[in-house]
Amino acid sequence: AQKITQTQPGMFVQEKEAVTLDCTYDTSDQSYGLFWYKQPSSGEMIFLIYQGSYDEQNATEGRYSLNFQKARKSANLVISASQLGDSAMYFCAMREENAGGTSYGKLTFGQGTILTVHP
Amino acid sequence: EADIYQTPRYLVIGTGKKITLECSQTMGHDKMYWYQQDPGMELHLIHYSYGVNSTEKGDLSSESTVSRIRTEHFPLTLESARPSHTSQYLCASSLRAETYTEAFFGQGTRLTVV
Numbered sequence: 509a510q511k512i513t514q515t516q517p518g519m520f521v522q523e524k525e526a527v528t529l530d531c532t533y534d535t536s537d538q539s540y541g542l543f544w545y546k547q548p549s550s551g552e553m554i555f556l557i558y559q560g561s562y563d564e565q566n567a568t569e570g571r572y573s574l575n576f577q578k579a580r581k582s583a584n585l586v587i588s589a590s591q592l593g594d595s596a597m598y599f600c601a602m603r604e605e606n607a608g609g610t611s612y613g614k615l616t617f618g619q620g621t622i623l624t625v626h627p
Numbered sequence: 628e629a630d631i632y633q634t635p636r637y638l639v640i641g642t643g644k645k646i647t648l649e650c651s652q653t654m655g656h657d658k659m660y661w662y663q664q665d666p667g668m669e670l671h672l673i674h675y676s677y678g679v680n681s682t683e684k685g686d687l688s689s690e691s692t693v694s695r696i697r698t699e700h701f702p703l704t705l706e707s708a709r710p711s712h713t714s715q716y717l718c719a720s721s722l723r724a725e726t727y728t729e730a731f732f733g734q735g736t737r738l739t740v741v
Contacts, residue, residue: 553732613658613721617669
C-alpha cells in the first residue's frame with residue numbers, strides 16, 4: 509500500500525520569497541510517480557510537477573521544482589519567488605507505475621498544505 | 628488546458644433524492660476516476676474505469692455507482708442522497724499509456740444534502 513504524508517497543515521511566506529512544502533512517502537513499489545497539485549479555493553486541481561522514481565534529475569517547471577531524495581523517500585516542492593496567486597492548498601500524490609512508465613493511474617494523496625502568501 | 632467538464636458545479640438537494648453527477652472529457656482518455664474530498668481534506672478514490680464497460684471500486688467505500696457506456700462520459704449516481712454524502716466530488720482522466728503524463732481534473736461538484 510502507498511502512503512503520502514504532508515506534515516505541514518499550513519505555511520506562510522512573504523511575497524517574492526521561496527518556500528518549501530514537505531512530502532514524504534511510503535511504498536514497496538520499485539517504480540512510481542510523484543506529483544504535486546495545487547487546489548485554489550475554487551476547488552479545481554491544477555497539475556504542477558511530476559517526478560518519476562527512476563529520474564535521476566530533480567524535476568523543474570518554471571517556478572516549481574521538486575527536491576527528490578529517494579533514499580529518504582521525500583519529494584518536497586519548492587516554489588521560488590512566491591506570488592499572491594500561489595495562495596492555495598497543495599497536495600502531494602503518488603502513483604504506482606510499472607517499469608515501462610504505464611500504470612493503473614490511481615493516485616494516492618497526502619493531507620495537503622495550505623499556503624498563504626503575504627504581500 | 629484540460630478538456631474535462633463536470634456538472635453541476637454546485638448542488639443542494641434534499642435527503643432521499645436520486646442524483647447524477649456528470650463528467651465528460653474530450654481528450655479520448657481511456658482511464659477515468661472519481662475522487663471524494665471533504666473540505667480541507669485529502670482526496671480519496673471512490674471509483675475508476677479503464678475503458679468502456681469497465682468500472683471498479685476505489686479505496687474508499689462509497690454508496691454511489693458509476694457507469695462507462697461511452698469513452699468520454701463517466702457519470703456518478705447516488706440512488707438516495709443522505710447528509711453523509713455531502714462532499715466535493717472530483718472527476719479525473721488520464722491516458723492509457725501514461726509515461727510522464729498527469730491526470731487531468733474537472734472543476735468538481737460540491738454536493739450538499741440537507
